Amino acid sequence: MRLVQLSVPAGKRETVRDVLEEEGIPYVETDETSDREYEAVIYMPLPAGMVESTLDTLEARGVSEGAYTVVISAETVISEQFDALEDGDEDDAVESSRISRQELQAEAVSLTPPFSVYVLMTVVSAVVATAGLLLDSPAVVVGSMVIAPLIGPALGASVGSVIDDNELLLESVKYQALGVGLAIAAAAAFAWLVRLGNVVPPGLVIAEVGEIEERLTPDLLSLAVALGAGVAGVVSIATGISVALVGVMIAAALIPPAAAAGIAIAWGEPAAAIGSTVLVFVNVLSVNLAGLITLWYLGYRPERLFQRDRAFRRVRKQVVGLVVVVLVFSTFLGAITYGDFTAATFEEDARGEAETLLATEEYAAYELIDIEVRLDDNFPFRSPERVVVTIGGPPDAAPVGIAAELEARISAHTDAPVAVEVRYVAVISIEGAESEAVSSASVDEAVSSAPPDSTTAMGAATLSGIVATTPPSDRGPTADR
Numbered sequence: 001m002r003l004v005q006l007s008v009p010a011g012k013r014e015t016v017r018d019v020l021e022e023e024g025i026p027y028v029e030t031d032e033t034s035d036r037e038y039e040a041v042i043y044m045p046l047p048a049g050m051v052e053s054t055l056d057t058l059e060a061r062g063v064s065e066g067a068y069t070v071v072i073s074a075e076t077v078i079s080e081q082f083d084a085l086e087d088g089d090e091d092d093a094v095e096s097s098r099i100s101r102q103e104l105q106a107e108a109v110s111l112t113p114p115f116s117v118y119v120l121m122t123v124v125s126a127v128v129a130t131a132g133l134l135l136d137s138p139a140v141v142v143g144s145m146v147i148a149p150l151i152g153p154a155l156g157a158s159v160g161s162v163i164d165d166n167e168l169l170l171e172s173v174k175y176q177a178l179g180v181g182l183a184i185a186a187a188a189a190f191a192w193l194v195r196l197g198n199v200v201p202p203g204l205v206i207a208e209v210g211e212i213e214e215r216l217t218p219d220l221l222s223l224a225v226a227l228g229a230g231v232a233g234v235v236s237i238a239t240g241i242s243v244a245l246v247g248v249m250i251a252a253a254l255i256p257p258a259a260a261a262g263i264a265i266a267w268g269e270p271a272a273a274i275g276s277t278v279l280v281f282v283n284v285l286s287v288n289l290a291g292l293i294t295l296w297y298l299g300y301r302p303e304r305l306f307q308r309d310r311a312f313r314r315v316r317k318q319v320v321g322l323v324v325v326v327l328v329f330s331t332f333l334g335a336i337t338y339g340d341f342t343a344a345t346f347e348e349d350a351r352g353e354a355e356t357l358l359a360t361e362e363y364a365a366y367e368l369i370d371i372e373v374r375l376d377d378n379f380p381f382r383s384p385e386r387v388v389v390t391i392g393g394p395p396d397a398a399p400v401g402i403a404a405e406l407e408a409r410i411s412a413h414t415d416a417p418v419a420v421e422v423r424y425v426a427v428i429s430i431e432g433a434e435s436e437a438v439s440s441a442s443v444d445e446a447v448s449s450a451p452p453d454s455t456t457a458m459g460a461a462t463l464s465g466i467v468a469t470t471p472p473s474d475r476g477p478t479a480d481r
Contacts, residue, residue: 187262
């Protein structure tokens with residue numbers, strides 16, 4: 001509920017009284033003697049959903065010209081007349097739950113900090129997000145979202161479009177563009193300094209860091225975050241609910257992907273930055289699109305009738321344009337999603353082939369321990385490059401020829417050449433209990449030192465490990481070695 005304080009211009013007191021009595025609005029009136037421009041001050045408690053309609057009615061009667069209005073959030077009003085007024089306002093759930101157009105505009109402006117503060121907080125949040133990604137720490141990444149000042153510009157553009165406030169619209173668009181550019185640049189600069197100062201291991205592969213990898217190859221589900229953030233942000237601001245948590249959600253759609261793009265640039269892998277950069281832009285556009293549609297649905301319109309037609313045309317053009325651009329970007333994200341689906345399907349097919357082969361009588365003494373499909377570095381559309389199959393069995397009885405057979409079976413499920421690597425782990429029975437053992441260091445050393453088409457054997461007392469690798473082929477015959 002709201003307490004509206006209206007300073008009534010000279011000669012308008014009776015008009016205000018008539019409007020309030022027609023609407024059944026309770027009010028308290030006092031004489032104003034401090035300024036000859038006003039003759040009275042009227043205090044009226046109103047449900048939040050009635051503030052806009054009441055002020056519009058007063059304006060239509062010519063009261064708003066020269067009037068001074070203050071809208072204050074009220075905690076409690078004890079009045080039977082107000083209770084009846086509030087019950088009548090609840091007939092329209094949408095109208096009764098939202099704040100007035102005037103309050104919405106003021107709230108959108110207040111959410112955007114001063115320029116210097118906005119720049120500083122954006123840079124700090126991008127740096128924190130970069131550190132969190134490099135540390136592979138979700139907690140630090142979430143912390144960067146909390147301090148990001150992006151909710152104001154993200155929602156201000158939608159508010160400015162719907163209520164025909166060109167100044168708010170242009171300022172919000174500029175702030176959004178500046179925020180995205182600053183976040184990527186700050187992340188790239190900080191990541192470059194971190195790499196130059198050897199703060200992280202020199203051989204760090206960013207694609208192997210979980211928090212980074214998932215943002216270098218985004219999928220269509222990322223759109224749900226941005227669209228949900230836009231809707232939730234507008235609903236929160238329009239209903240007067242705290243927008244702090246929603247601001248974190250909007251920052252989640254923008255800051256981490258921007259930091260990932262900066263890291264990829266600092267690591268000299270601009271191709272890897274494509275996916276995360278596209279994700280940033282599509283998320284920005286999706287937040288604005290969701291905000292526009294939600295605000296229009298909630299019934300927000302410009303103040304004057306001729307402005308409403310102009311605002312409607314503008315909103316319609318913006319919605320159509322945003323939908324087209326988002327669909328184009330979604331096609332890109334869809335291609336990445338399809339690539340991930342193809343890789344996952346290939347991994348399942350490879351596992352099935354390995355299990356089928358080991359289920360035959362010839363390999364009945366062996367079991368499948370693990371299978372791993374490693375993707376190439378061709379971001380953002382990654383493809384299977386190598387399949388590592390780990391097999392367990394009796395000591396000193398490595399299966400001869402299994403690498404070639406697996407390569408032939410697995411390669412049949414892909415058109416691209418894929419290397420198949422078979423690792424053998426000795427399974428030793430000790431006092432009736434089975435145990436598996438292999439020296440990871442020895443295996444890694446053997447893999448790195450052995451030719452790509454060789455089989456390396458290692459023996460140590462009762463432990464043996466064998467690694468067999470078949471090079472990628474174009475369906476040609478594979479020799480066992």
